[in-house]
Amino acid sequence: MKEKCVCLLSGGMDSATLMYSLLVKYDVWPITIVYGQRHQKEVTAARNLCEAVSKEMVQHWKYVDLSVLRNLLPSSLTGRGDIPEGHYMEESMKTTVVPNRNMILLAVAGGYATGMTAKYLAYGPHQGDHEIYPDCRPDFVFSVTQTLRLGTGWNNDGVELITPFVHMTKADIAHLGEKLKVPYKLTWSCYKGQERPCGVCGTCVERTEAFLKADMTDPALTPEEWKKAVEYLNSVK
């Protein structure tokens, strides 16, 4: 029998790939935690991704609404100021940091994993996140792994964190996802949450760059949108 693994599923392409990559080895229990984002597009995406896997995965899927945290966690992602446009690595992108977000998500998911006797918890930070988000760095990942282990059990029987992408680029993730047949069409990354992805916010730019480097196109975009996104990327690189 496969061991239970709770998986943080935001609805973006990294966590979608993460979920798919876990399916062979683990009994996967995805969890989507809302912390006050501007929009619910990611939640819909997360649910659609579970449906694409199986009916069972939809039953396994847990949605947790912590949007009251919006008032505690100032960030452009939680509605404080405008979403910056341009390349992911620009100074302006710092407004998209949600203070201590990943520790909050991991702490809550770690409590959930303990309560439902899952040995593992997976989340998908990658190399490209390190420059801008302190809580995606390998140092943080190393430390939070230990904290989770100690906070949830005795004698090393606590929850074990799995972060397979921590030394991969987003292009590597796209490559892996292609092999795993991840339905990227269903994912949502854009920070803005309009009808269609904007193509110009930090995460849209990063996503376009990843697909381009992986010699793929973004299946979530129309050919016209993809062309525009690539043009915008080239203008800000």
Place this chain on the structure above:
Amino acid sequence: MKEKCVCLLSGGMDSATLMYSLLVKYDVWPITIVYGQRHQKEVTAARNLCEAVSKEMVQHWKYVDLSVLRNLLPSSLTGRGDIPEGHYMEESMKTTVVPNRNMILLAVAGGYATGMTAKYLAYGPHQGDHEIYPDCRPDFVFSVTQTLRLGTGWNNDGVELITPFVHMTKADIAHLGEKLKVPYKLTWSCYKGQERPCGVCGTCVERTEAFLKADMTDPALTPEEWKKAVEYLNSVK
């Protein structure tokens, strides 16, 4: 000017003493986070304690309702089964563990501290908690201190955790609180949340023991209740 310090204030005697002990040195910002406990007695106690300090402290006080976590975190404290009676160190008390609770509280308070530019975050685990709650052990405290630091800043400029009671007993805390004139009459510890403290649950027993060892009586109890609580403690020791 004093530096800002966010302080986890549950409304019990440990965190009340913690808040009072910080007042001399820090600009204190108490935060009370509900995670699905059976009752709201502690929240009322927390607010009353802030009022006892000053009007300003009430304005500084933050109340966060995360009671949706109840469904994620099975524990007798969140309504799964009955509250066990007897001595704190008994096997039955394990049902009062809320999975990963302290990491959740510290993660949320750490995000709040970062967002409001507080350098410090204080919480009050003590020696007597270690046996039963993994997330009160010095090992956990050491690890979570590092995780918070890394998750909330670069180059060691993240939030610093303050845990002054980690090697003290609860009787030591009561002693300190007496010196600091902490109004223990206003605190609430009982797990049950009836009209009056039950005197027989784990935390009531622990509290009685602490006051007794500190040569004090519990100001939150009537003389009759105190007498009964001591009798009960002696019967289960």
